[in-house]
Each structure stands twice: as C-alpha cells, then as structure tokens.
Amino acid sequence: MNYEQLAQNALRGVVRMALERVAQQGLPGDHHFYITFDSQHPGVKMSDWLKERYPEEMTIVVQHQYWGLAVRPDAFDITLSFQKIGEPLTVPFEAVKAFFDPSVQFMLQFKPAAAPPGAARKPAPAEQPAPQPAKLETKPEAAAPEDDKAKPTPTGGEVVSLDKFRKK
Numbered sequence: 611m612n613y614e615q616l617a618q619n620a621l622r623g624v625v626r627m628a629l630e631r632v633a634q635q636g637l638p639g640d641h642h643f644y645i646t647f648d649s650q651h652p653g654v655k656m657s658d659w660l661k662e663r664y665p666e667e668m669t670i671v672v673q674h675q676y677w678g679l680a681v682r683p684d685a686f687d688i689t690l691s692f693q694k695i696g697e698p699l700t701v702p703f704e705a706v707k708a709f710f711d712p713s714v715q716f717m718l719q720f721k722p723a724a725a726p727p728g729a730a731r732k733p734a735p736a737e738q739p740a741p742q743p744a745k746l747e748t749k750p751e752a753a754a755p756e757d758d759k760a761k762p763t764p765t766g767g768e769v770v771s772l773d774k775f776r777k778k
Contacts, residue, residue, distance in 0.1 A: 614721075621718050622703045628711075629686050632672065633679040640713040642673035651705035653685060657697050667707065670699070 628643070646669040647654065649661060660668070672679075675691040678698070685702040710717040 618720055622706060622720065624718065625706055625709045626681060626683070626686070626703055628709075629672075629679065630681045633681050637673065641711055642671065642713065644708070644710040644712070645670050645672065645701070645706060646708040647701050647705040648707055649705075651702060653700065653702040654705050655698070655700035660692065660697060660699075669708075 625645070632641075632643075646667060648666070649656065649664045649668045650666060656668075670688075670690055672688065672690075677689040677696065678687060680687045684704075685700055687698065687700050689696045689698045691697075706720060708717065708719045
C-alpha cells in the first residue's frame with residue numbers, strides 16, 4: 611500500500627491548498643511561507659543563473675514581493691524578485707522538501723519524492739560549493755545583507771515526521 615508515500619502526498623496537498631488560498635485571497639495577517647525545494651527535480655523551471663547559484667536546493671520566501679501565483683494540481687508558478695528583477699519559477703509539489711509558516715510555527719518536511727518514470731535527474735556539479743538557500747528580500751525599503759544565508763528554522767513549533775508514528 612505504501613502508506614508513507616500516501617501520507618507524504620497528502621501533506622504536500624496541505625502546501626498546495628495553502629498556496630491556492632493565497633492565490634485567491636492573498637496572504638492573511640502575518641502569514642508568509644518559506645518553501646525549500648529540490649532545484650534539480652524534473653519539472654522545476656528557473657533561470658540559468660538561479661540554477662547555477664542554487665544547484666541542488668533553494669528556499670524561497672512568499673511574503674510581499676511575489677506576483678502571478680498560479681497553483682495547479684501538480685505544481686505552482688510564481689514570480690519573485692531576485693536582485694530587483696522578477697524571475698518566474700515553476701515548482702512541482704514533489705520537489706518541495708520543506709514548508710514553514712513562521713507566523714504560526716507550522717512546518718512540514720518531506721522525504722525526497724521518487725522521480726517520475728523516464729525522468730532523468732541531473733547530477734549536481736561536482737566542483738560547485740555547497741548550495742545556500744535563497745534569502746529573498748520581502749520589504750522594498752530594505753536590502754538583504756549578502757552574508758545572511760541561514761535557513762529559516764522554527765523557534766517553537768513542532769516538526770511533523772512520519773517516523774514518529776511508526777512502530778519500532
């Protein structure tokens with residue numbers, strides 16, 4: 611039955627439904643999202659310079675400066691500001707590795723999804739430095755410091771892991 615994969619897909623559905631609400635109604639209150647995804651996953655579309663900068667994984671922030679959020683059953687499209695330039699992204703939900711809403715300390719982490727049959731995963735460049743998550747500036751009046759590349763971490767919420775419910 612592969613219940614673990616069924617549960618992972620259901621939790622990815624939570625991410626999809628949250629993004630659908632935002633696409634229709636905007637972000638309510640202080641809600642905003644950090645979404646980490648596998649930048650090499652088949653179906654991820656992003657500019658070449660972003661792929662070079664984030665060859666394995668990327669974290670985006672959906673807060674103030676985003677446009678064109680469109681959610682489909684299998685992926686979402688969004689345009690975000692990078693270095694004051696709008697860059698379109700397409701992210702399949704299977705590529706999502708983590709979802710975090712710091713306003714309510716809600717986080718989901720996912721195990722890597724298997725690539726669809728026939729889809730080849732590109733190997734990461736061997737001589738590239740370790741990827742850093744994207745730190746996107748979300749307020750137009752402030753500039754993000756170049757050296758601030760830390761991943762967002764929850765400060766009080768509980769990370770949901772499927773292993774917690776497994777019999778040992």
